[in-house]
Amino acid sequence: MKKIVLTKHEIIIQYIKNLEISTKVSVRQIAKELDVSEGTAYRAIKEAENKGLVSSIPKVGTIRIEEEEEKELEDFSLKEIIIIVEGEVLTGQENLSMTPEQFLIGASSKEIFERDVEKPALLIVGDRVDLQLAGLNYGSALLITGAVDVKEEVLKKAKELGLPIIKSPYDTFLATSMINKAVYERLKAKELVRVEDIMTRNIKYISPDATVFDWHELAKKTGRSRFPVVDQYGIVVGIVTAVDIAGVEPETSILAVMNADVLTAERKTLVTHLSRLLVWEGFELVPVVDEQKHLLGTISRRDILKAFQQTQRQPKFGETVDNLTLSGFKLEEWEGGVKLSGEITQFMVSELGTASIGTVVMIMSTAAYIAIRKKLRWDAINDTFTIHQMNPPAVGDKVEVLTTILKSDKKTCMVEIEFYSDSELKAKAMTTAKAVRK
Secondary structure, eight states: OOOOOOOHHHHHHHHHHHSSSSEEHHHHHHHHHHOOOOHHHHHHHHHHHHTEEEEEETTTTTEEOOOOOOOTTTTHHHHHHHHHHTTTEEOOOGGGTTTEEEEOOOOSSSSHHHOOOOEEEEEEESSOOHHHHHHHTTTTTEEEOOTOOOOHHHHHHHHHHTTOOEEEESSHHHHHHHHHHHHHHHHHHHOOOOOHOOOOOOOOOOOOTTTTHHHHHHHHSOOOOOOOETTSSSSSEEEEOOOHHTTTOOOSSHHHSSBBBBBOOOOOOOOHHHHHHHHHHTEEEEEEEETTOOOEEEEEHHHHHHHHHTTTSSOOOTOOOHHHHHHTTTEEETTEEEEEEEEEOOBBTTTBBBBBBHHHHHHHHHHHHHHHHHHOOOOEEEEEEEEEEEOOTTTTOEEEEEEEEEEEOOOOOEEEEEEEEEEEEEEEEEEEEEEEOO
């Protein structure tokens, strides 16, 4: 059997996990006790903080804390569902911590159910014995509604498989409505989905002192091709991808090939905002950092898509009005800046049947923001927005929004925005923005 050898980093994390709650943790203490450098100890403590193992408390220091169990946006264990539907547990008491990934309502035919079922699922069903047995055979827990008697063969099968059966006094419609309402309230309480809710904390990164050969080894080990570049103090200094190292000699330094102009996100950034940047700027992976640029995690397009899939059947608390408006627009570059093109839909119109002025202004200001991001690589805050012309297009019109960066210095920039429909100028505006380099 191959012996598992832990890295110094993993040894430190394990050491922290084994500490008593409320124990003080310091870089110097760990460096001394585990015979590692203070830089290695610092990076490990920061990762432990990201994992929720320790917490930095002002005037006290870094303390070992009790880990909180993380939940997905819509995660409900069977224990919670029992409370929601006032259920009685008939079997599978030992597996009530199970979290269904899918809720299925008993279909009219067994074939339809078998086509749709996934594991682990909760089947909400009435007195259909054939569907109850089919659900158990597919590894699903059962929520039997309507206070019906459960047949002995169903109870026997559930006990054999160790699957929970919950019996509710409410009918299927009412029980489902109660669960949906609970999900709704959880999403509502969460308000907006932020980066910290879905970011990956088990981070794979590479040092600027590493070589292209080291990148290949890390890629082979992890199956990934994009890595943040992090210095000895845990600060993100760049990102390196397969494109950057293509055709480069193995002994070449990562510092020489990495992209130092890296888009980063903070923990409180809205996922909907970041999703637009990932699409518009072509990024696949974004490091999540604190105010000092220390690496806290990463977020990818896959992470964002997964989060959106979890909430797509629920009220879109993460969807802002501008996201919904711009969802059908296409981004292109042109010689002056960037161009947004799309169609005016019913969602955007006023009572007059034309695009509302608010919609037109929002699209124009967003186009200016994207132009600043792409051309100047700045984050910007609008200072002034002056409209010189406004003749809103009608519903169904194809429109193009063109931006031109007229001038910029170290602190401010000026952008001209023109809004066209069928080659006719419908609106024109000028915006100045206070810009800050990332």
